[in-house]
Every structure is written in structure tokens, then in C-alpha cells.
Ligand code: HEM
């Protein structure tokens with residue numbers, strides 16, 4: 154190809170890349186890897202979704218109809234692990250692979266071979282996670298991990314071999330995300346086009362930079378915690394075993410030291426999408442670019458000092474309760490700054506409501522509900538009542554499904570024409586949005602009320618007075634699940650063909666990625682653009 | 686920067702970040718002793734003195750009552766019956782009190798167990814002083830044997846006035862080798 158002044162990858166990729174399976178197995182191209190991440194995420198999203206359909210079917214009526222409680226618990230735990238580690242995180246990493254080089258004017262990611270590794274660790278990790286289900290079918294073991302995604306000791310110390318599989322799976326997933334994060338940081342710090350100063354960087358890139366730092370800082374703590382779990386289980390250590398002088402609560406501290414930053418790891422990339430999308434469809438510049446960067450930093454830093462709000466009820470001293478309550482509530486301040494900037498960006502804009510915009514606006518409203526109910530839970534006195542109830546389940550689905558998945562869908566619809574070179578079917582996209590938004594609320598609004606009325610989470614059976622709301626919730630969930638098949642169809646259709654997308658794709662779109670053709674060339678910027 | 690220089694710079698930065706991840710891993714493990722030290726200093730996790738405390742001459746504070754509740758749990762793997770003889774009592778801070786727990790081994794083999802105590806609320810843990818306790822050492826029960834196991838304690842008058850009720854909970858574990 155042309156004078157590849159900043160090319161860091163092996164030359165042979167420049168003339169005729171391998172085709173067929175080898176192209177995907179050995180690829181070091183950021184777009185190929187990004188695509189694989191996203192296809193993987195979509196498949197796992199459907200797998201995790203199917204599991205929870207089983208759960209909602211069981212909860213359709215009180216009493217035990219379809220499955221044993223152990224199996225129910227396994228479905229819940231594996232659903233959560235898959236959605237978090239194998240759906241939401243990979244889709245964010247896939248988008249990072251596609252977008253970061255294009256947005257900062259680089260030819261590729263800084264460490265292409267590492268990139269290939271980060272992706273190819275994922276399929277074995279996912280396999281390890283679900284393998285115990287399959288082994289159990291053949292009478293080996295007792296099935297997958299049944300502790301919920303939090304893996305609390307002592308339950309996880311006593312659990313069957315599903316726990317060991319989950320531990321090894323988490324190790325692989327962790328290595329994968331650390332490698333990906335290293336790559337992201339190096340790319341952002343070293344590969345920017347001339348003139349692209351840090352403060353000029355697009356917000357998606359900024360959000361990912363902080364995400365990557367958080368991952369590098371907290372994933373190893375989780376890896377350490379599950380390693381201790383493993384040695385407690387098999388090598389006679391007593392980290393979490395009270396009989397041997399350990400302390401099960403220690404596990405909760407270690408887990409949530411990772412776990413709370415993790416919720417921001419999941420959401421930061423999505424918050425990065427929003428200003429791009431909102432400003433494009435409001436045809437106005439992004440409001441508060443700097444304010445959003447500082448908010449990202451504030452949230453990232455504060456996220457590592459609030460973890461114990463997930464177990465207020467274990468019996469902490471009052472001063473500790475107060476500290477964790479106030480620090481948690483303080484995080485909502487920078488978060489409110491973000492909300493303010495999003496709203497100010499579309500304020501009095503000439504808005505149009507294409508699918509990405511619908512998803513983005515849906516995100517702002519529904520994620521707002523997630524954040525506000527989080528404040529309720531952060532109140533120590535209220536949390537004593539709501540902890541481990543369905544209220545918590547509703548809260549974190551407003552943040553993780555509406556905030557995470559729907560936000561990711563906004564991003565996918567927004568950049569998909571750029572990736573594929575074709576417009577997706579707008580009518581089907583809008584239908585997908587409305588089906589998703591309505592059935593999502595149908596599923597989770599009842600869960601708030603169930604929680605307020607005292608229904609505990611992670612229970613396969615319930616008292617009769619909870620029946621109606623559970624039925625509504627289950628029907629909503631089935632509709633929500635089915636609606637996602639439409640999403641798959643829309644994406645396949647768009648990849649196959651459709652109206653040709655222009656370079657700019659959207660009238661109001663800005664950013665370096667929209668100066669490239671749609672679809673962009675195999676190596677994004679072989680000659681770096683100069684940013685003024 | 687030319688290609689080769691950039692490649693080197695990328696490699697250096699990647700290694701630094703990798704080292705950062707290793708430090709984070711070490712930090713994760715360092716949290717274990719850190720947590721234990723913190724708990725010992727503050728009673729955060731409700732752990733009480735694990736050895737016999739020397740009885741010091743303390744004045745009994747007759748002006749105050751503290752309710753002490755007792756519970757007992759048998760952990761998986763130990764098929765004993767185990768419960769407190771008295772579920773709840775009122776004591777004055779500074780008063781030496783003796784209570785007992787009942788245990789029985791209904792199986793046909795000798796079983797050794799170890800009780801692990803815990804105090805709620807955590808801030809009371811340092812002020813719940815055990816002069817003698819069956820939890821100081823492992824307890825063996827012959828097949829069918831039953832036993833009353835004693836506990837002598839003082840609640841220190843330094844216990845915060847805000848605490849009116851203290852719960853002492855024992856979890857009885859099958860004895861672990863080497864602990
Ligand atoms: C202002 C923002 C937020 C506040 C104040 C907040 C507060 C809380 C609190 C106090 C809990 C523990 C409730 C309990 O177990 O009793 C909780 C649970 C949870 N939150 Fe949030 N939260 C916020 C935003 C988020 C976001 C943005 C996410 C995800 C992206 C999230 C995900 C979760 C999850 C997954 C759980 C449940 C964890 C589990 O026990 O399995 N939260 N939240």
C-alpha cells in the first residue's frame with residue numbers, strides 16, 4: 154500500500170490478507186477483531202437471554218414447575234456472568250477496536266498481535282463457563298456455578314465443580330480484558346494523529362481510556378479473590394473459611410472492590426457514545442466536552458472507594474456505614490453533570506428521531522431511573538429493607554439493560570452504516586426500539602413493586618400475593634427476548650446489503666471516522682490526518 | 686516518530702501497564718493481611734479474643750443493663766445438636782457471668798469440632814471479654830455423648846452507651862487439621 158508512515162503491524166498484511174477461516178483466526182486487523190468481538194457479544198447476549206427466559210418461565214407462577222432449584226440458581230448465576238463478561242464488555246471492546254483508531258486518526262491498534270489474543274481468549278472462557286451444564290447432561294458433576302455472579306463464600310467454597318469452571322473462566326476473561334485494556338491505553342497515548350491533543354480527543358475515546366485504567370486496576374483484584382477461592386476449595390487454605398481463622402466477609406470486600414468499579418467499566422464506554430449520537434441528531438455541538446471528561450475521571454476515581462454499599466447489611470460499624478453511604482451518594486454528582494450535558498446538548502436542537510437517537514434518548518430516561526433508584530439503595534436505612542430484594546434486580550437492570558445494552562444498541566445503530574457501508578432498515582430499527590423499550594419496562598417496573606412488597610431475589614418460588622406482578626414481568630421478558638431476534642435480523646440484513654451509506658452517514662455526524670469512506674479501508678488511516 | 690521507534694515506545698508502555706496489573710494483583714493479596722489488621726484494631730468483623738483473657742479488677746456498673754443474646758449454628762459436615770441453654774439474659778457491665786451451651790453427638794463415631802465466635806454489633810467485639818470459653822480449644826464428643834460447655838465472660842464497662850444489646854453467635858465447624 155502507500156507510504157505507511159505509522160504502520161506498526163507486519164508488512165504481509167498490507168498485500169492481500171488471508172481469506173476464509175485463517176483471516177479470522179490470525180487476524181491482527183482492528184476492524185476484523187472488532188467485528189469478531191461484536192458477533193461474539195451478540196451470540197452470548199442471546200445465550201444469556203435464553204437462560205433467563207427459563208428463569209422467567211419458572212417464575213411465571215408460584216410453585217415449582219419446570220426445574221429444580223439448583224438448576225434455577227445455575228441459570229441465574231451464569232446468565233449474569235455471561236451478560237456482564239461475555240456480552241456487555243465484549244461489545245464495548247468491539248466498538249473500541251473499530252472506533253478508537255478511526256477516531257484518533259491511527260492506522261490500527263498499537264499492539265495488533267496482542268489484540269488477536271485478547272479476542273481469542275474469550276470463546277474458551279465462555280465455553281468453560283457453560284461446559285458444566287453440558288457435562289451434567291452426561292452425568293458428570295452437578296452443573297454450572299450456582300452461587301449467583303457474586304460467588305460469595307462460604308457457598309462458593311462448598312459448591313460443586315461448576316465453581317471451579319467459573320473460576321478458570323474468570324481468569325481467562327480477566328486476562329483478555331487486561332490485554333485489551335493495555336492495547337487501548339497504548340493506542341490512545343501513542344498513536345494519535347498530529348494535532349489530536351488529549352483534550353481534543355472524542356469523548357468515546359476518553360471514556361475508554363478511563364475504562365481501561367479501571368480494568369487494569371481492579372480485574373487483578375478479582376483474579377486474586379477467585380484464586381483464593383480456588384485454594385480454599387482445593388489446597389487447604391482458609392482465606393474465607395471461619396473454621397480455619399478466615400473470614401467470609403473478606404470475600405465480599407475483595408469482590409466488590411472490583412465489582413463496583415466494574416459497573417462503571419460497563420457503562421463508561423456507553424456514556425462515551427452518548428454525546429456523539431445526541432449531538433449528531435440534535436445538529437448541535439457537544440455541550441460540556443471538558444466537563445464530561447472531568448466527570449469521567451471523577452466517577453472513575455470515586456468508583457474504587459464506595460464498594461461496601463453492596464453489603465451494608467453484614468453488620469458494619471455505624472461510621473463505616475455512614476462513610477460508604479455518603480461516598481456512594483457523592484458519585485451521583487458527577488453523574489448528574491453528565492446527564493446535564495446530555496440534556497443541554499439536545500436542548501433546542503433541531504432533532505430528528507432515527508433509531509440511534511431513539512435508543513440514546515431511551516437510554517437517558519431509563520438510565521436516569523436506574524441512577525435514582527440507586528440513590529434509594531445507597532440510603533443505609535432504606536437498604537436494610539430493600540437489600541437482596543427484587544428492587545435491587547430492577548435497579549441494576551435499569552442501569553445495565555437500559556443503560557448498558559440499550560446504550561450499546563444506540564452506538565451500534567449509529568456506526569453500523571459506517572462499518573458495513575449500508576444503511577440498516579430504518580423502519581425495522583424503530584420497531585425494534587419501541588418493542589424493546591416497552592417490553593423492558595413491562596418486565597422491570599413490576600419488579601420494583603415486587604421488591605418494595607418484600608419479594609427476595611434469587612428464589613425460584615414465591616408467596617401467592619406476588620403472582621400477578623410476576624406474570625406481567627414474565628410476559629414482558631418473553632416479549633423483550635423475542636424482540637431481540639429482530640435486532641439480529643436487522644444486523645444481518647444490513648451486513649448483507651441495503652441502501653449505500655454516505656461517508657458522513659448522518660447529516661449531523663462529526664469526527665474523523667466520518668471522513669473515511671463507508672465502509673472504511675482495511676487500514677483506517679495509513680497517512681495520519683492532521684487535526685487542527 | 687518512525688515505525689520502529691513507535692513500535693519500541695508501544696512495547697515499553699505496554700510493559701509498564703502490564704507491571705501495573707501485576708501490582709494490582711499483589712495489592713489484592715495484600716488486602717488480606719490489611720483487612721485482618723484493620724479488623725483486629727476495630728473489631729470490624731465481630732471477632733473476639735481467641736485466647737483466655739486475664740481477669741482484671743473492673744468495677745461493676747450497676748447503673749446499666751446490657752442484653753446479651755446467644756445463638757449457636759452447626760455448620761455443614763458436623764452432625765451435632767448444639768444450642769445455648771439460655772437464649773438471652775441481662776447483665777451489668779463489669780459483672781462476671783457464666784453461661785453454657787449444650788452439645789450432643791448423635792452419630793456412632795467420635796467427632797471433633799471447633800466453635801468460632803462472632804459478636805454483633807462489631808464495635809462490641811473488643812468489649813466482650815471471654816475469661817474462659819469452650820471455643821478456646823477443639824471439642825471432642827464420643828458417639829452418643831452429650832456435654833455442657835461453659836463460657837465465662839465480662840462485658841467491659843467501656844462498651845459504648847449506644848449499645849444496648851450484644852449478640853454472641855457460635856458457628857460450630859468440623860475441626861480443621863492444622864488450625
Ligand atoms: C447513582 C448511581 C448508583 C447508585 C447510588 C447505586 C447504588 C447501588 C447500591 C447501594 C446497590 C446495593 C443494593 C443492595 O444489594 O442492597 C446497588 C446494586 C447494584 N448496582 Fe447500583 N448504583 C448506581 C448505579 C449503578 C450502575 C451505573 C450500575 C451498572 C452499570 C449498577 C449496577 C448495580 C448492580 C449490578 C447491582 C447488584 C449487585 C448484586 O448484588 O448482584 N448500579 N447499586
Ligand SMILES: [Cu+2]
Nearest residue numbers: 413460462463
Ligand atoms: Cu456498587
